[in-house]
Amino acid sequence: MIPAGAFLALAAALFALGVLAFFVKRDLLTQFMAVEVMLNAANLAFLALAKASLKADAQAVVIFVLTVAAAEAVVGMSIILLAFRRRKTIRTDDLSGLKG
């Protein structure tokens, strides 16, 4: 049996990778994928803890996260698509219209 700590370590590593990717990459699509990685890292942590505590609550949370992530993917992709159509770019450094 694999201990829960290993899962958590993996989840933490995944999450850190996601954060790193988000800050290193400059196009919106890749950064979006980095966010997905972070979400799934969190899911993995939830599942590991659910397995360790033998409770189903955390598993339910995972289902919720998956659902929200699916919806978010739709909305996010649409926004990216529209942003590209309008500005002919998805480089986040160029999309700074909301500067105060």
Place this chain on the structure above:
Amino acid sequence: MARELWLIPLLPALSSAVLLLLGSRLSRRWISLQACLAVLASLALSAAALVRLLGAANGAPPLSGTLFTWVASGSLSVPASLTFDPLTAVMSLVVTGVGLLIHVYSAGYMAGDRDYSRYFGLLNLFTFFMLVLVMASSIVLMFVGWEGVGLCSYLLIGFWFEKPAAARAGMKAFIVTRVGDAAFVLGMLTLVAAVGGPEFARINAAAAAGGLAPWLATLAPVLLFAGAAGKSAQVPLYVWLPDAMEGPTPVSALIHAATMVTAGVYMVARLNGLYSASAVAGPLVASVGAVTAVFAASLALVQTDIKKVLAYSTISQLGYMFIGCGVGAYGAGIFHLVTHAFFKGLLFLAAGSVIHALSGEQDIRKMGGLRRRLPRTFPAFFVAALAISGIPFLSGFFSKDAILTSAYEGGHLAVWLLGLLAAVMTAFYIFRLVFLIFFGEERTDAEVRRHIHESPPVMTVPLAVLAVLSALGGLIGLPAVFGERADLLGRFLAPVLKAAEAPPAAVEWNLILVSTTAAAGGLFLAFLFYLRYPGTPARLAARWPFLYRTLIGKYYVDEFYDAVFVRPLVRGSELVYASFDLAVIDGALNGSAAAAQAAGRGASRLQTGRIKDYALAFLLGAVLFLGFILAWKA
């Protein structure tokens, strides 16, 4: 007839609402017709109420109608209630009767004005408020009418508001009467608090029965009289009335001669129980009236604007009415109010006709010789002039005589002498007008002279009706020497105003002789000065330049008020404006706005528009938060 009494004031109110709200969609013909019909209906209803009143048994309570309870607060209850007793009957017939004639006249006089509907709407509104004033059964409801007519007066004086002088005159009228009204409110509140109710009947009864504390019985009528002095243009608050002549001439006739300015006299007569009960109030009213009568008449002697002469004359005649009320002859005061409404209304309307004929010229030095050019206006003006001078057997003779007789009989010799002096001056200044306008050579400008024309019938017919009333109106109040029952008005008013004691016939005849001599003397002097030896006035002015300048300067009262009240107030306001308004209030507001703006500008730097900066903030926040939780747990 109880609640139906309300129809008398409400019909003009309804008509006014239609004219003011929908006036722009109505034809001119319809506007004047509707306005006149509304007043005619009120007149007819007043006449019907009068017939009922005459038919009622002696000692029966007056007609009254309550619509609803207006104020119910603790022990105080003010009903919206109208009363129709003999005094109200006289007043409402004058208001609607003379008012109707002036409405009709206005249809001709204002024919060329573009604000036709506003004019008639306001005239109807004025009629409504004036009727509320004279019909109210409580002093509180009367005050509603009192303020309402003041508002209409303001709006109509400033009717041609694009003329700065007219706008200023309207404001002056409003503010000066406000000074008196403040005292009026104080008097009203003291009285209502002391008596326990606002009804006139209760106030008079309580005062007559000695139910008021002595200081209160003096203070309340004096405060109320201050309000009357404002509204009825008595010394020292008369200064607004001459300026009010900036309004259209029919307005001067209706509001500033026949009706509104007599509201103060009506109020004193209505509260006769209160005024009779005080040893101070009556003589005060009579003295102010006598001083005003002479003071204003002296100013009318030298004015050169036809309407200004009539304005000072009105102030002077109102003084007469107050003499009557002050010496206890309330009936005589009301009698003079009625005849004055006839002849002064007529004088103003005839003056309007003259002004109309001369394309707006108001300076009597540029008139003259008009008696043949204005064959219908001239006799009307002449009859009114005879009536106001007190030439025997015309209306003004009887009413003025009734007042002077009462003053003499009451032992108020000084008041009587002042009244007599004012009578001489009255005959003089009014015939000065007659001679300068209608006799002598024509001094009109050549351009004006080519357009002189008599006014249309819609204007001259009201003149004719008023001329008949001015001539014969006095017959309703013959003195006792013509028979025990000759004084119809006095007997009619007796249930409300107790009749004055008639003097012995010999005294009465002598007094009549004296006042006739006074009138004839003034008339003769005017004849000498302005027809026989036309150079006399200029010679006299050169002989006593100081006196002449003082009169022309109107005793410098306006200048005095300006220096003592107006300018310090303006100066003080400017000071407060600069030091407090600008510095403190505006400073605080502008300061807080500037602070918010600066804070916003600073905070907006945080919004860089770069997603990574936001994400970094999230990350740092999350790390800090987690670190905090972990540290706290440990």
